[in-house]
Amino acid sequence: MNYTNDVSVLDKLDLNGFFVGWPNPPSNSVFKKMLKQSYKVFLAYENEKLIGFVNCISDGVLSAYIPLLEVLPEYQGQGIGQELVRKIQQDINHLYMVDLLCDEDLIPFYEKLGMMRATGALLRNYDRQNGE
Numbered sequence: 001m002n003y004t005n006d007v008s009v010l011d012k013l014d015l016n017g018f019f020v021g022w023p024n025p026p027s028n029s030v031f032k033k034m035l036k037q038s039y040k041v042f043l044a045y046e047n048e049k050l051i052g053f054v055n056c057i058s059d060g061v062l063s064a065y066i067p068l069l070e071v072l073p074e075y076q077g078q079g080i081g082q083e084l085v086r087k088i089q090q091d092i093n094h095l096y097m098v099d100l101l102c103d104e105d106l107i108p109f110y111e112k113l114g115m116m117r118a119t120g121a122l123l124r125n126y127d128r129q130n131g132e
């Protein structure tokens with residue numbers, strides 16, 4: 001598996017198969033734009049195909065938020081998700097706050113990566129889910 005934080009590789013990778021379970025997922029061009037406009041990303045890829053990604057948005061001074069982490073279903077359970085989080089953590093460990101929201105069953109996954117359980121609040125505009 002190859003890992004990179006260089007978003008220019010996105011132009012030559014197959015980006016299909018992500019946003020599993022999303023009723024109204026972003027198109028590949030919106031997906032690519034989202035990754036390119038992020039503060040930091042880490043990508044896992046193999047044979048010209050994107051296998052996993054994590055992105056981070058930030059003010060670059062104090063705070064960062066990790067909105068999305070996903071590994072293609074057929075590649076899950078091989079440590080790729082963990083590796084993506086470890087790698088992006090290295091790129092943002094100069095910041096004070098690194099936050100994310102996740103389902104209860106993923107808390108142990110993030111605890112193993114040094115993060116702490118917290119409470120949060122969110123808003124979702126489902127009619128904007130595809131980012132168009």
Ligand SMILES: CC(C)(COP(=O)(O)OP(=O)(O)OC[C@H]1O[C@@H](n2cnc3c(N)ncnc32)[C@H](O)[C@@H]1OP(=O)(O)O)[C@@H](O)C(=O)NCCC(=O)NCCS
Nearest residue numbers: 069070071076077078079080081082083101102105106109
């Ligand atoms: C969450 C996700 C990115 C993990 O990627 P992955 O490559 O499968 O993770 P890893 O192989 O590094 O797994 C590491 C550990 O997390 C555990 N884990 C992974 N997904 C889990 C889940 N949904 N619930 C509980 N545990 C999970 C694995 O069992 C593994 O534990 P182990 O090391 O004790 O065996 C992947 O399951 C995924 O893409 N899920 C759908 C999208 C999603 O939920 N993203 C997270 C948004 S906050």
